[in-house]
Amino acid sequence: MKDKVITLGHGSGAGLTRQLIHDVFDSQFHLPALDDAVHINDRIVTTTDAYVVQPLFFPGGDIGKLSVTGTLNDLSMSGSKPAFLLASFIIEEGFLIEDLRKIVASMQKAAAEAGVKIIGGDTKVVEKNKCDGIFITTSGVGFIEPEIDLSAKNIREGDKILVNGTLGDHTIAIINARQKLGLEPPPKSDCADLYEIVQILLRSGKLRFTRDATRGGVATILNEIYEETGLGIIIEESKVPVKDSTSAVCGLLGLDPLYMANEGKLLAFINDADDKLIHQLQEHHLGEEASIIGEVTLAVKGVYLRTAIGSLRPLLMLTSDPLPRIC
Amino acid sequence: MDLQKYRQPDLINHVIDDIKKHTASVKFMEVCGTHTMAIGKWGIRKLLPKKIKLISGPGCPVCVTPSSVIDELSKLKKVTIATFGDLLRVPGSSGTLEKARALGLRVEVVYSPMEALELAKQVETIFVGIGFETTIPGIAHTIKIAKQQNVSNFSVLPACKLVPPALEALIAGEETKIDGFLLPGHVSVIIGSAAYNFIPQKYGIGGVVTGFEPLDIIVGIKKLLENLDQPQIINEYERVVTKDGNKNAQAVMFEVFAVQDALWRGLGWIPNSGLSIREEYAQFDALKKYGLRITDIPENPQCRCGDVLQGKIIPPSCTLFDKVCNPQNPVGPCMVSSEGSCAAYYKYER
Amino acid sequence: MSKMCLAIPGRLIKNLDGNKGIVDLGGVSKEISLAFIPNAIEGDWIIIHTGFGLEIMSEKDAFEMINILQEAYK
Numbered sequence: 001m002k003d004k005v006i007t008l009g010h011g012s013g014a015g016l017t018r019q020l021i022h023d024v025f026d027s028q029f030h031l032p033a034l035d036d037a038v039h040i041n042d043r044i045v046t047t048t049d050a051y052v053v054q055p056l057f058f059p060g061g062d063i064g065k066l067s068v069t070g071t072l073n074d075l076s077m078s079g080s081k082p083a084f085l086l087a088s089f090i091i092e093e094g095f096l097i098e099d100l101r102k103i104v105a106s107m108q109k110a111a112a113e114a115g116v117k118i119i120g121g122d123t124k125v126v127e128k129n130k131c132d133g134i135f136i137t138t139s140g141v142g143f144i145e146p147e148i149d150l151s152a153k154n155i156r157e158g159d160k161i162l163v164n165g166t167l168g169d170h171t172i173a174i175i176n177a178r179q180k181l182g183l184e185p186p187p188k189s190d191c192a193d194l195y196e197i198v199q200i201l202l203r204s205g206k207l208r209f210t211r212d213a214t215r216g217g218v219a220t221i222l223n224e225i226y227e228e229t230g231l232g233i234i235i236e237e238s239k240v241p242v243k244d245s246t247s248a249v250c251g252l253l254g255l256d257p258l259y260m261a262n263e264g265k266l267l268a269f270i271n272d273a274d275d276k277l278i279h280q281l282q283e284h285h286l287g288e289e290a291s292i293i294g295e296v297t298l299a300v301k302g303v304y305l306r307t308a309i310g311s312l313r314p315l316l317m318l319t320s321d322p323l324p325r326i327c
Numbered sequence: 328m329d330l331q332k333y334r335q336p337d338l339i340n341h342v343i344d345d346i347k348k349h350t351a352s353v354k355f356m357e358v359c360g361t362h363t364m365a366i367g368k369w370g371i372r373k374l375l376p377k378k379i380k381l382i383s384g385p386g387c388p389v390c391v392t393p394s395s396v397i398d399e400l401s402k403l404k405k406v407t408i409a410t411f412g413d414l415l416r417v418p419g420s421s422g423t424l425e426k427a428r429a430l431g432l433r434v435e436v437v438y439s440p441m442e443a444l445e446l447a448k449q450v451e452t453i454f455v456g457i458g459f460e461t462t463i464p465g466i467a468h469t470i471k472i473a474k475q476q477n478v479s480n481f482s483v484l485p486a487c488k489l490v491p492p493a494l495e496a497l498i499a500g501e502e503t504k505i506d507g508f509l510l511p512g513h514v515s516v517i518i519g520s521a522a523y524n525f526i527p528q529k530y531g532i533g534g535v536v537t538g539f540e541p542l543d544i545i546v547g548i549k550k551l552l553e554n555l556d557q558p559q560i561i562n563e564y565e566r567v568v569t570k571d572g573n574k575n576a577q578a579v580m581f582e583v584f585a586v587q588d589a590l591w592r593g594l595g596w597i598p599n600s601g602l603s604i605r606e607e608y609a610q611f612d613a614l615k616k617y618g619l620r621i622t623d624i625p626e627n628p629q630c631r632c633g634d635v636l637q638g639k640i641i642p643p644s645c646t647l648f649d650k651v652c653n654p655q656n657p658v659g660p661c662m663v664s665s666e667g668s669c670a671a672y673y674k675y676e677r
Numbered sequence: 678m679s680k681m682c683l684a685i686p687g688r689l690i691k692n693l694d695g696n697k698g699i700v701d702l703g704g705v706s707k708e709i710s711l712a713f714i715p716n717a718i719e720g721d722w723i724i725i726h727t728g729f730g731l732e733i734m735s736e737k738d739a740f741e742m743i744n745i746l747q748e749a750y751k
């Protein structure tokens with residue numbers, strides 16, 4: 001790594017983040033896997049995640065809800081059932097206790113809805129201007145059936161790739177709130193617990209691997225999967241679900257939904273797609289816009305997009321996200 | 328507005344078939360960075376016959392911003408720099424605004440100059456005025472509002488550029504033989520299609536003003552081919568571009584700004600291709616307010632962004648391309664900006 | 678990021694005072710400046726860039742080109 005100091009790009013979830021993890025952390029820790037959740041043994045999965053979003057309260061959620069659903073999702077993606085969470089808070093001097101109460105209440109609400117208990121944590125207070133209001137770190141434990149094995153290694157040629165709904169909504173909600181774009185009604189974050197969606201996929205017996213499409217978006221995850229498996233991927237632009245409003249706002253700001261963070265969307269690789277599974281997903285309120293967006297193929301080396309006009313072009317990994325701190 | 332109609336594969340294929348009937352080997356330049364991106368994003372190069380070479384022009388305002396602008400901004404203390412996001416990673420002679428921000432420089436990304444004006448009501452703010460004619464009227468309007476509302480904490484670093492003088496410098500330089508121009512649609516919304524008449528009249532080369540949908544671009548290329556023998560300016564983007572442009576926008580632009588010579592990265596000084604803030608608005612001129620000077624600093628000699636901007640070479644012909652210079656570690660501005668030719672080639676055309 | 682010459686069409690829902698207006702962008706609305714197109718009326722398609730309406734887009738012209746092409750390739 002030639003960088004001497006950390007820049008916001010290192011936290012974008014894109015190429016620079018990977019460089020940092022590889023050169024600084026993994027070189028010391030020798031991490032067992034660079035997945036979002038780690039198996040302690042064949043029954044226990046654990047994960048941890050830090051939340052620094054600005055603004056703290058946004059349409060569709062707040063840092064509290066996000067800090068619970070985000071970590072639960074990392075556990076759910078492994079196929080486990082989340083059971084416990086720990087939560088640590090770094091709070092800036094002068095922070096309103098009323099706001100803290102609101103945040104904690106939404107954490108409790110999100111945890112209760114998922115049937116998960118928050119069983120402990122820690123609190124630190126720092127001087128004024130030493131942190132941006134509040135930072136939250138949550139760690140979680142989930143229990144998994146030993147026979148469940150969801151891993152990128154299982155992906156095969158011919159597998160179909162699906163998403164459970166529209167892309168880019170969380171990022172648009174945050175940008176609108178942070179930049180005061182004044183969109184009406186304010187776009188809502190898709191912040192949600194995806195456990196039930198993963199379970200529908202698992203019950204179908206078709207699921208090989210799934211990952212929630214947070215920082216870096218769908219395109220970045222697909223590139224990571226290509227690097228890991230060497231299998232080509234073609235995404236059909238016309239099949240990618242994007243809200244009209246997201247699409248228009250992206251046009252205005254020069255953003256691409258395929259690279260934008262989501263907080264309630266997963267990308268799943270399934271060994272074949274039938275209408276029954278898609279219908280099951282679409283009957284769930286978090287899967288109404290579920291769609292098969294592409295497939296795994298040996299026809300290309302890399303990740304490609306078939307554009308709406310029928311041409312094929314590469315879909316590269318994002319290198320640095322100009323939009324810091326969206327989760 | 329259902330722009331899907333401009334993306335119909337069957338229509339596009341028909342136009343491509345027509346294009347293939349022409350046997351001439353030609354070089355067309357797409358002047359505008361947004362065209363460069365659209366051509367890459369839609370995979371248009373792959374649809375065209377090999378005889379038609381599309382080369383990218385100097386039409387990316389971020390790419391042509393001299394490193395001196397970054398250097399001068401990086402020196403500022405206690406003032407917030409509001410900028411379009413693309414400028415963050417453009418190299419100055421000793422680093423980027425992004426790196427400077429990591430070391431304490433106050434930088435805020437904005438989407439509109441008006442956002443910077445709102446910011447100035449809370450903290451002292453400089454807006455980095457980069458852009459072509461598309462963006463300039465909005466910046467001018469913001470300066471006018473700043474004066475009306477007497478926002479003394481606001482100033483603008485004038486680094487805007489004008490497209491026609493740069494095109495003229497490029498053509499007169501005769502470095503590249505270009506057979507036709509795809510002219511920037513949204514710049515033309517402001518200046519009008521007649522602004523390019525000098526190209527056929529003085530230099531005998533044709534141009535098509537075109538939009539950014541795939542069909543716009545492909546029809547533009549077809550029209551350039553059809554009119555090789557009678558060079559003229561054709562307005563293919565009639566749905567928003569008129570002959571004389573938007574007079575209201577032009578009026579605001581020249582009420583606030585005066586034409587002057589400007590420094591383009593990779594191209595040097597081009598006469599009458601930039602803007603300075605008029606005396607009546609001097610209090611909002613960051614150059615005067617902070618004593619900043621934009622000078623010509625030698626660039627990395629290996630970096631060939633200058634030649635790329637002039638269409639002399641395509642990005643892969645630069646020895647740094649993909650080997651040393653990539654979007655992770657950009658050496659030159661054409662790799663940094665999302666609209667830069669090198670970034671577009673790296674992203675879409677490798 | 679802020680694509681420098683990117684501009685998109687939105688539909689004017691309301692001209693507030695010839696200076697500002699509300700446009701619809703695929704179901705969400707946003708206030709923009711109409712400083713350069715004070716005569717825009719409700720229902721007009723407008724090309725928007727960095728918070729400013731740059732020009733009114735003619736729907737007739739937009740589809741004339743398509744119609745001409747469709748006729749030509751019948």
